[in-house]
Amino acid sequence: MSTPRSFTPDERRTWVPLAALLELLPRQLDAQLIRDEELTHFDYFALSMLVLEPEHRLRMTALASMTNATLPRLSHVVTRLEKRGFVRRDPAPDDARATDVVITQEGRRKVIHATPGHVANVRHYVLDALEPEQFEQLRDIARSVLARLDPEGRMIVTRQV
Amino acid sequence: MSTPRSFTPDERRTWVPLAALLELLPRQLDAQLIRDEELTHFDYFALSMLVLEPEHRLRMTALASMTNATLPRLSHVVTRLEKRGFVRRDPAPDDARATDVVITQEGRRKVIHATPGHVANVRHYVLDALEPEQFEQLRDIARSVLARLDPEGRMIVTRQV
DNA sequence: GTCAAATGCTTGTAGGTGCAAGCATTTGAT
DNA sequence: ATCAAATGCTTGCACCTACAAGCATTTGAC
Numbered sequence: 172m173s174t175p176r177s178f179t180p181d182e183r184r185t186w187v188p189l190a191a192l193l194e195l196l197p198r199q200l201d202a203q204l205i206r207d208e209e210l211t212h213f214d215y216f217a218l219s220m221l222v223l224e225p226e227h228r229l230r231m232t233a234l235a236s237m238t239n240a241t242l243p244r245l246s247h248v249v250t251r252l253e254k255r256g257f258v259r260r261d262p263a264p265d266d267a268r269a270t271d272v273v274i275t276q277e278g279r280r281k282v283i284h285a286t287p288g289h290v291a292n293v294r295h296y297v298l299d300a301l302e303p304e305q306f307e308q309l310r311d312i313a314r315s316v317l318a319r320l321d322p323e324g325r326m327i328v329t330r331q332v
Numbered sequence: 333m334s335t336p337r338s339f340t341p342d343e344r345r346t347w348v349p350l351a352a353l354l355e356l357l358p359r360q361l362d363a364q365l366i367r368d369e370e371l372t373h374f375d376y377f378a379l380s381m382l383v384l385e386p387e388h389r390l391r392m393t394a395l396a397s398m399t400n401a402t403l404p405r406l407s408h409v410v411t412r413l414e415k416r417g418f419v420r421r422d423p424a425p426d427d428a429r430a431t432d433v434v435i436t437q438e439g440r441r442k443v444i445h446a447t448p449g450h451v452a453n454v455r456h457y458v459l460d461a462l463e464p465e466q467f468e469q470l471r472d473i474a475r476s477v478l479a480r481l482d483p484e485g486r487m488i489v490t491r492q493v
Numbered sequence: 494g495t496c497a498a499a500t501g502c503t504t505g506t507a508g509g510t511g512c513a514a515g516c517a518t519t520t521g522a523t
Numbered sequence: 524a525t526c527a528a529a530t531g532c533t534t535g536c537a538c539c540t541a542c543a544a545g546c547a548t549t550t551g552a553c
Binding site: 174176178183184185186189190191195199200212215238240261286287290293294295297298299301305308310311318319321 | 352356462476
């Protein structure tokens, strides 16, 4: 019994709904935040990581890890957020190659303003749809898949959460 | 006890890994297919829907539903696939407004050629990471969320799978 | 101390997606 | 029969992301 070269019906029943989710959920997340706050979900997530830092700052590489982004992508995003006054770049004190991203007062205000709507959106479309036991199930499933997508655990979430 | 305006720690433990998955998994799906076949995952999925049709054809609207795409997006994708000879547009016989997309012989060959690598990729990063009981858990979770994202069930997968 | 390799980041470019606007056809109410 | 509304699709543009290439600094082997 070798593994078939195409999906089995059982695999398909699991994979197709997940693939649908991968299309629809990011779209909904972006749509709400862009409509209400002119932020992409990635923008919001990056800003919220910065807010959670005690010093309100993170090295580019660290922020890229926490947001699961490539460095070029983060660099472009930071450039745009910088132009809007939500963050600024600051040379890292201990390494002349490195750059810290610092969230500004205005950036913090923006996150605080955007949070309730975004959280309500995630609850409405995801969390409230789940039974209590499904929270843990989803967590375990996501973590298992992430462990494969990021075997070295470079993306912080794999380790931390 | 009102619901907090920010995520609770428990919510965060579920949501953050899922959000990470939404970033990393589509990237991996596209990367493999683009590298090996010069197809996006969306291209592949659309072509594979067409292959599964008895007549190898679908109305634009129907294909958009099955692929969870907006119509403009599908239209752009079909234009590109058409230029590469994988599909062609055919006026719908029964409605002069409508267009059928037909997969060509070459398109079918392309899907057949691309399938083993793509399926292996999905197995490696997703399906093989799951325990048997997690298949059903993931299916149920995905379907619950999809039911919210698409309440009218316009996206075929919500109904059919 | 020297220099090749590794690290940290930026920039340019090509390509895909969302939204708004637009056109043609069909439907349905009258 | 008429015509406004709905339907089916396309196009243009603005925006975002991936990848490759490049520059500066640091590390580590010698």
